[in-house]
Amino acid sequence: MLAGLIFATEDADDRVGVLAATLPFGGLTLIEFQARLLVAAGATHIILVVARMTPELLGAISRIGRRGVSVDAVRSAGEVLEKLHPLARVLVVADGVVTTSEVVQAIAAAPHDTLLVTDQMDSHYERVGANVAWAGLALLDCKRIAEVAALPRDYDFQSTLLRVAAQAAADQVRLDAHMAPGHTIERSTQALAARGNGTVAALVARPARWAERYLLSPLIRLILPPLMTRGVGTITVLAGGIAVALGAWLTIFIGHPAVGMALTYLAVGVTGVAAALAWVRDEGSVARIAEHLTPAIVAGAALLVGYGADRPAGLILATTLIIIAALLERVAGSAHARRLWAxxxxxxxxxxxxxxxxxPLFALGLAALYAVVTLAVAIEGFLEKP
Structure with missing residues (x-):
């Protein structure tokens, strides 16, 4: 069992009375971003060590809890020990850590107590040796928390936990060159804002299938940061996608299927951006609507292409494509999708x-054939499973 322990005790460097953990970070707060990384690494329980409760922190705790994990806020090592499962491994995140999912997952997979260390001697990094500093991540056994809980309560929890882990000869994993650019400890509003949008955009999933992976996802990562910087609403983006889709359908209907299909792809891109923006902002219902809009937009365009082609052959081909594509999406949701799948x-x-x-008939026929072949491959994959 993996639990996450996030420290949220320090004030921001440039905002008196504001916890650094609640500073904005890519449309989230920093502590929500850290919790997302822990959940992605397999944590099922998040414990926040807080100095005081603020309205911003209460809101962040509520939003973290929507991700399907239990969340507790505590003030001391003894309270942490009461909340933890006795066999839990604890993934510790220092106050103000900004990092990537790859770094967190690498630490989470360590077999023994592990500290992430660096040669960088920033004022926010705590030293664990003459030329080595703690980079703010650690994987520790639950008994390290118990050792800190046995010490006087007025000791600084984060620093004491680090010393206990170091004295117990925890493994030290050095922050290497390719990890370092995405990793820091930061408590400045402006610095976090500068890092946040690009870092959060990088969290957008890389789908398995080629069209989403190589065409749609790069577009989303490019567009998300400026949208989040300007505070553009998710509903606004979604409405834009719907408007483009309606324009695409109208263009196909009046006899310009190629232009209409190009607009259809643009509409799919806009709704994909809306879905990613909703995911980042924990707007679950909007994200689900946006995700379901993509196949609906394409299905409507295909039907209109079929209607404008030779009837009834065009409508038959379009309907066949939609049915097969719907069956494929149903299968793909339960199977390990492959790169070349439709x-x-x-x-x-x-x-x-x-x-x-x-x-238009050849266009619909080719798309239907692609869907049929992919569906056949998916079914064969199910049949091959023992």
Missing amino acids: SPVAYPLLMLPLLALGQ
Whole structure:
């Protein structure tokens, strides 16, 4: 069992009376970002060590709890010990740590007590040796918390826990060159704002299927930071995607299927951005609506292409494509998707060249064939499982 222990006791460097952990960070607060990394690494219980409760911290705790983990706020090592499972491994995050999921998961996978260390001697880093400082992450056994709880309560919890771990000869993993650019300890409002949007955008999942992975995800990572910087609303972006989709459908209906399909792909991109923005902001219902809009937009475009082609062949092909694609999405939700599999994002791209050549039936037929082949491969994968 893995538990996360996040320290939120220090004030911001440039905002008196404001906890650094509650400073804005890429549309979230810093402590929410840290909790997301812990949950992604497998933590099922998050414990926050706080100096005081503030309205911002209470809101962050509520939002963290929506991610399906239990959350507790405590003030001392003894209270942490009361909340922890006796067999838990504890992933410790120092106050103000900004890092990446790769670094957190590497520490979480360590077999023994481990400290992440660095040669950098920043004022926020605590030394654990003559030329080595703690980089703010550690994986420790629950008994280290018990050892700190046995000491006088007026000792600084974070520093004392570090000393106890170091004295117990915890393994030291050095922060290497490729990890260092994304890792720091920061308590400045401006510095966190500068780092936050790009760092959070990098958390957007990299889907397995090629169209989403290589075309849609890079677009989302490019557009998310400026949207978050300007505070653009998720509903606004979603409404923009719907408006573009309606324009695409109208364009196809009046006899310009190639232009309409290009607009369809643009609409899919905008709704994908809206889904990612909603995910970042923990707007679950909006994220689900945006995710379901993508196949609906593509299905509507395919039906209109079929309606404008030779009837009834065009409508039959379009309906066949939609049914097979829906079955494939149902299967793909329960299977390990592969890189070359078809997807709602891929169909407009596949049809666009043939529509530009004035061949709507061939465009629909090719997309349907792609979906059929992918569905067959997915079913074979199920049959091969023991």
